[in-house]
Amino acid sequence: MRRLLIPAALVAGAILPCTASAEIVKAPAGETSTLKVSAAQGKTFKQHKLKFSASGAAKASGTTLTLPYSLSGWDFGTREGDVAYYAKNTGFRLKRGRRTATAVHPRLVLDTPKSGYVSMLIANERIKFFTVSGTTAKAADSGNVQQTTGYRLKLTQAGASSVNRALKKKVLKRFSQFGTLDVRLIQPAAGTQPGSGGGTTTTPGSPGGGSGSLPGQGDTPGGSVTFNPGLLDLLPGGSILGPLLPENGVDLDGDGKPDLTVLPLEDVDVDLGTGAGGSPTGTIKLGGGLVLDLPGAGTQVALVNPEIVLGTDAGLYALVDGVRVKVGDIDTDTLDLDVADGTVTIKDLDVRVGSGLNTVLGPLLGNLLPAGTPLLNLDLSFPEL
Structure with missing residues (x-):
């Protein structure tokens, strides 16, 4: 079995150059x-x-x-x-x-x-x-x-x-x-940015801007998140779903609102479970976070430092008001996981509303987001060491 153990200090440093040519x-x-x-x-x-x-x-x-x-x-x-x-x-x-x-x-x-x-x-x-x-x-x-x-x-x-x-x-x-x-x-001209009429993007927080890939895409470490498009229909009017840090948002359709959130990789400790009958276990910790702005309820719910847990109690965890909460459930049996050229990618990870998020939102929204409601999709990329 292959086990990945990547200290946060290494992930944040320049020893992880981005070499993918995807733009x-x-x-x-x-x-x-x-x-x-x-x-x-x-x-x-x-x-x-x-x-x-x-x-x-x-x-x-x-x-x-x-x-x-x-x-x-x-x-x-x-x-x-x-x-x-x-x-x-x-x-x-x-x-x-x-x-x-x-x-x-x-x-x-x-x-x-x-x-x-x-x-x-x-x-x-x-x-x-x-x-x-x-x-x-x-x-x-x-x-x-x-x-x-x-x-x-x-x-x-x-x-x-x-x-x-x-x-x-x-x-x-x-x-x-x-x-x-x-x-x-x-094909874009070199150095242009998304949101400026086409082109590549530098990776937020990466030295020198990386290869032009967003975190979670290609071999650029990190995650990229898109919320379930129908989720806003279940929330009070005027609600906003997006990045906790504005600089981590990407506007895809030019309407001035972030459609995709990028999350930098902080730490990985994963056993890929490549042996017979094995399945991945471990944790993938991400920086930044997500926010649910609920003006109808007069509050914001911040999901800080998201963490993907694979194996026992699999799910998406985050800090909410300083308390670690399981905000979403994932099915590890359907993971689209690939290992190639020293990079591990997980694509279209489907995260559904978990009981922990209901505990937080219940007093505010009632049962508008029952357990099992599609919450978000997550792409992940991290190096195999």
Whole structure:
């Protein structure tokens, strides 16, 4: 078994250089990807009288969907990375009679140039909706534009089952070819910042700005957090979810509000559990924190120095008014953990409201956030030593 023990003093120092070539790109206005439903899948829609339409910022023309992307962490040399489509409710709907299945906030993750997945939110749960194959995709560069066409999308068992469950009928086949995805990305000019019309970002708190990746992305140590987009709908009007420290917020959609929070890595003590039947155990401590601003209740709840615990009592812990509280539950059996080139990454870690957060918020909000409510997604990256 591999055990990682990284003292905080080492994490904070310059001995952890960032060498990834992935660049964090905020999309210029109008940049989109295109999802084309296959002819066979279109026949299935007609057979079951399904109406396919766009959701949120997406636009549909027949069974072709255009998706404006918010942010990407992309290696323009190897053509791999991730692309997030987090504008409000971006995605698609499938309607049958009075029932509707809506899948939103897709995120394309390519672990290699030839394979990956698309995760989406459906019924407030983020799942792997499609697997992605790039074996027949065609890539072309023209100036600073990189266009890749023909990523093949296959429905996962979870994706098909979630749609069928919402529509109360088995209409989509598990593992069937759904369609293709074309991705167009613009390589940024060196030194530009997210929020200034596109470009890369320096890593907050890292010497020299690191490689251009946000913490939790690529091989830049730390974490990046996105709150469940539907969470604000459950809170009093005017509530704000975001970073405890303003400098740790990243505005993805240009509305002046942080959509993503970065958390610096403080300390790691993890046994990866790579032996037969093993599973990861240990702790990942992060700096900074998150805040729930609840003006309707006249208070703020600060979650300081978050800590991920794997193994027994797995969950997201943080200090609330100086007391360590379990604010969220995680399922370690579904960890998307990868070890490559000396870096450990955990992607799309789904954190759900835990009993500790209910204890804090109960007197303020009642039962508006019951246990199990999707709270946030967390990407983590830390070095393997």
